[in-house]
Amino acid sequence: MSRLSLPLNAIDAFLVTARHLNLTHAAKELCLTQGAVSRKIATLETWFGFPLFERHARGLRLSPQGSALLPELHSAFEHLLMVADQAQAQQTVVRLKAPTCAMRWLVPRLLHLEQHYPELQIALTTTTDHTVNFKTEPYDAAIVFGTQLSAGDLLFDEALTPVMSATLIPPQALDNMTLLHPTRDKTDWSLWLAKQQTFQPAMRKNQHFDTMDLAITAAIQGLGLAIADETLVAEDIRAGRLQRPFDESVKTGASYRLVLRESRHKAAGLAAFRQGLLAVNPA
Structure with missing residues (x-):
């Protein structure tokens, strides 16, 4: 038979059964049914073309071929486990x-x-x-x-700045745009506006989100003017998805x-x- 068809998953069943010489005990260790262990061993015996065990009324005994094969298979299987452990340790x-x-x-x-x-x-x-x-x-x-x-x-300090979709060129009247808030309150916008003199919207049209990421995404889609961290939107600005209508940013202390x-x-x-x-x- 082709080496590719070697039932590798049955080798462990053989090794455990050879140690116990008892299908019930082997099945318990392998967390399988006794029938499943028997089928695995039968598949391996079919592949080798000879019996691995001799069945007797009082239990199992290794066949001469099984006895000769056992130390080689045990050594190879242990080596395989060692290689796997080393690979896992490196990952x-x-x-x-x-x-x-x-x-x-x-x-x-x-x-x-x-x-x-x-x-x-x-x-x-x-x-x-x-x-x-x-x-x-x-x-x-x-x-x-x-x-x-x-x-x-x-990693970086939070610094807030307004952003809007880059497709809104030239920008529509900012005073009439919906203000997008990254929280359920107006804290971030209020903090930025407190430092401004030229732009003071009445905050009549507001849309609140649960996260800043959602507010930024809404701004990209053109829903309104979002207040966002300048570091978090830097890539969107470089990629042309957003624009900053104001140069000013305000650090929040966070x-x-x-x-x-x-x-x-x-x-x-x-x-x-x-x-x-x-x-x-x-x-």
Whole structure:
């Protein structure tokens, strides 16, 4: 028979059964039914063309061919497991928690990590939660957002500026545009307008969203004038999806930061993840 048809998944069943010489005990260890173990061994015997066990009333005995084959198969299977363990150790899975609003900044850097750090696998969870508790949450790293944060690495400070669809050229009368809010209140717009003198809309037409990412997306579609973080919309402006009708931006005192779990097992992988994410030019 072709080597490609060798039933590799049956070898473990043979090795376990050879150790117990009892199908019931082997089935329990393998978490299979006794019939499933018997079928796996029968498939392997068919492939080899000789019996691996001799069936007796009191149980099983290895056949002469099975006895001769057992040490070689055991050694080869152990080597296969060792190679798999080494490969798994080289692959670091980084469980990352990030706020949805940071995705516009994060995605290009995840592409950079994928290209330059193939040993890393990023398991991303997006959330509207801006904090993390490594004692109760199963993450290795997190991007957190808030004021008066000091832990971890500074990614960027929040600086708000109005943005609108780049297709609205020349811009329509800004005073009549719907103001798009990234929260359920008007805090961000009020903060920016407090620093302005020339643009003071009455806020008669407003649309509120649950996240800044949704407000930015609505602005790209031409729904209105959004207040957004200038770092988060930088790529949309470069790509011509958005424009800034005003040059001014206002810092809010909040920032985005990267924090990592202390992990001896994943120390090297997390260090590589941090280095890649903090790269100045991920492109």
